[in-house]
Amino acid sequence: MEEILRLEHFSVSYDGRRAVVDDVSLQIGQGEIVTIVGESGSGKSTLLHGIQGLLPSSAATKGKVLLFGQDLTKLDAAARRKMRGEQISMIFQDTGRYMNPISRIGKQYTGFLKQHMHRPEDELLALEREMLRKVNLTDTERVLSCYPFELSGGMRQRVGIAMALSLKPKLLLADEPTSALDVTVQAQVVKELAALCKKEGATIIMVTHNMGVAANISDRVGVMQNGRLSEWGTVTEVIREPKESYTKSLLSSIVELSDPQLI
Amino acid sequence: MEDKLLELEHVSKTFSGGKGKTVEAVKDVSFTVYKNESLGIVGESGCGKSTIARMITGLTAVSSGKILLEGNVISGLNRREQREVYRNIQMVFQDPYSAISPRMPVGTFLGEGLVHFGIMNRKEAEAEAGRLLEMVDLEPQLADRLPHQLSGGQLQRVVIARAISIHPRLVILDEATSALDVSVQKQILELLVRLQKEFHLTYLFIGHDLAVVRSITKQICVMKDGRIIEKVASASLLEKAGENYTKQLLSSVFSVRE
Ligand SMILES: Nc1ncnc2c1ncn2[C@@H]1O[C@H](COP(=O)(O)OP(=O)(O)OP(=O)(O)O)[C@@H](O)[C@H]1O
Ligand SMILES: Nc1ncnc2c1ncn2[C@@H]1O[C@H](COP(=O)(O)OP(=O)(O)OP(=O)(O)O)[C@@H](O)[C@H]1O
Numbered sequence: 198m199e200e201i202l203r204l205e206h207f208s209v210s211y212d213g214r215r216a217v218v219d220d221v222s223l224q225i226g227q228g229e230i231v232t233i234v235g236e237s238g239s240g241k242s243t244l245l246h247g248i249q250g251l252l253p254s255s256a257a258t259k260g261k262v263l264l265f266g267q268d269l270t271k272l273d274a275a276a277r278r279k280m281r282g283e284q285i286s287m288i289f290q291d292t293g294r295y296m297n298p299i300s301r302i303g304k305q306y307t308g309f310l311k312q313h314m315h316r317p318e319d320e321l322l323a324l325e326r327e328m329l330r331k332v333n334l335t336d337t338e339r340v341l342s343c344y345p346f347e348l349s350g351g352m353r354q355r356v357g358i359a360m361a362l363s364l365k366p367k368l369l370l371a372d373e374p375t376s377a378l379d380v381t382v383q384a385q386v387v388k389e390l391a392a393l394c395k396k397e398g399a400t401i402i403m404v405t406h407n408m409g410v411a412a413n414i415s416d417r418v419g420v421m422q423n424g425r426l427s428e429w430g431t432v433t434e435v436i437r438e439p440k441e442s443y444t445k446s447l448l449s450s451i452v453e454l455s456d457p458q459l460i
Numbered sequence: 461m462e463d464k465l466l467e468l469e470h471v472s473k474t475f476s477g478g479k480g481k482t483v484e485a486v487k488d489v490s491f492t493v494y495k496n497e498s499l500g501i502v503g504e505s506g507c508g509k510s511t512i513a514r515m516i517t518g519l520t521a522v523s524s525g526k527i528l529l530e531g532n533v534i535s536g537l538n539r540r541e542q543r544e545v546y547r548n549i550q551m552v553f554q555d556p557y558s559a560i561s562p563r564m565p566v567g568t569f570l571g572e573g574l575v576h577f578g579i580m581n582r583k584e585a586e587a588e589a590g591r592l593l594e595m596v597d598l599e600p601q602l603a604d605r606l607p608h609q610l611s612g613g614q615l616q617r618v619v620i621a622r623a624i625s626i627h628p629r630l631v632i633l634d635e636a637t638s639a640l641d642v643s644v645q646k647q648i649l650e651l652l653v654r655l656q657k658e659f660h661l662t663y664l665f666i667g668h669d670l671a672v673v674r675s676i677t678k679q680i681c682v683m684k685d686g687r688i689i690e691k692v693a694s695a696s697l698l699e700k701a702g703e704n705y706t707k708q709l710l711s712s713v714f715s716v717r718e
């Protein structure tokens with residue numbers, strides 16, 4: 198399998214404090230679905246932002262991020278922006294925060310696509326509708342004419358997913374893409390993500406708190422704790438036969454339908 | 461003994477966005493929440509769950525129907541009347557970043573409710589902030605941080621701590637644990653159960669994780685397309701679910717167990 202991404206001793210710290218991503222090294226092959234689970238505050242979002250080069254200026258990085266062998270930490274801002282459109286796409290944990298609150302979804306979507314592809318407007322619109330349907334937003338005309346606040350949380354999240362998928366990225370970084378979705382829609386989105394990998398040969402790194410999702414779609418699972426990648430391996434290795442006590446404690450915290458109630 | 465805390469009677473909400481964009485978000489919804497018996501709401505994304513929560517807290521006006529708290533109508537109150545009522549109802553939203561002004565240190569945010577309702581002065585509230593942070597397993601030193609300097613999960617714990625700080629009767633949790641990792645989620649759920657007993661709280665727990673909603677509620681309302689299509693006792697959700705949609709929800713859950 199061809200390698201697409203490699204991190205070498207990658208660290209990130211904010212404001213000169215202790216590293217919140219601490220000496221992470223890993224290697225990911227083309228077409229793989231990788232999920233990252235772990236403690237909240239352990240550095241998962243920071244890791245994804247670091248790979249993309251989207252960290253705030255208060256952040257400092259160490260180590261290398263190699264995409265197709267090229268060290269992204271060495272790129273200037275313009276080269277990074279170009280790469281973000283053409284090779285890497287990101288689904289944010291809180292899509293709403295990254296949307297313009299006073300601009301309609303359709304306008305934002307078209308504006309976003311125009312930055313990255315040169316096609317006539319009606320083709321863009323057709324693509325928007327197609328992608329919205331894929332994430333089960335069937336009432337496409339209404340969604341496109343809404344302001345962000347007029348959509349439910351899960352609807353906004355799906356707009357973010359549709360946007361990111363439209364560019365058919367080589368590498369998709371997804372931060373909690375299904376955390377605000379009900380289980381039936383979640384299942385559909387997960388299926389779409391997997392299809393992107395299969396059909397387009399895309400690679401996905403997905404952060405999730407949903408261990409069930411991780412267990413069901415991943416080729417590889419990483420567990421983060423306190424900035425470190427404490428466990429890394431296949432689903433069987435990490436979820437079925439975990440070695441680290443932290444992974445074991447995560448697995449034992451899962452609330453399942455057949456468990457006794459807490460009250 | 462049936463002690464009613466909250467009642468919704470034939471509540472509907474229509475949003476009219478112009479240009480034929482009218483949306484019937486909530487359609488003729490009625491349910492009762494009894495004291496100390498938390499109620500869960502689950503259902504499709506966009507089916508109207510958050511709209512119900514926002515109507516109960518007075519953030520969105522009802523289009524028709526009535527909402528009662530301990531027998532008193534609370535829908536359609538003026539601002540002054542609202543203040544007293546909403547001391548008793550607190551809400552924790554889906555997105556913690558939207559709950560706090562980006563320039564407010566979390567310590568100030570935590571003490572805000574206590575000061576606002578005259579429970580403590582500013583200085584006392586500041587000291588209380590550290591204790592509230594510890595209550596939700598965060599370091600007291602985080603009080604000085606700004607919201608964006610916390611992870612999503614950390615910030616959600618701050619929001620929960622603040623909601624509970626003024627000891628309301630009803631706490632509405634709208635996807636409140638969705639951003640938390642499973643171990644913190646479990647701690648928060650256990651914390652909610654503990655606080656419920658300690659302060660006689662009742663929760664309206666909205667979520668999409670059926671297992672989580674089931675774990676801390678007595679009853680579950682299943683919503684689809686603006687309506688409640690089924691009410692089930694949480695304890696027997698798996699056996700008693702009757703509607704096809706509910707069964708579909710149950711069968712779409714990804715499990716780690718093989
Ligand atoms: N802009 C920032 N400035 C300072 N500290 C930050 C900033 N962003 C995040 N942090 C800190 O870095 C650590 C890692 O945060 P990050 O958001 O990466 O965690 P996470 O694993 O994504 O958590 P969650 O599961 O809750 O989303 C946390 O301790 C957080 O408080
Ligand atoms: N302020 C508003 N203006 C217009 N339409 C709105 C407004 N708020 C919500 N809606 C619409 O009402 C419907 C219900 O939205 P609501 O946020 O209540 O859903 P939800 O069940 O909470 O979904 P989710 O699980 O995704 O959070 C959606 O179709 C949404 O687009």
Ligand SMILES: [Mg+2]
Binds near residue numbers: 241243290
């Ligand atoms: Mg995060």
Ligand SMILES: [Mg+2]
Binds near residue numbers: 349350351510511634
């Ligand atoms: Mg909602």
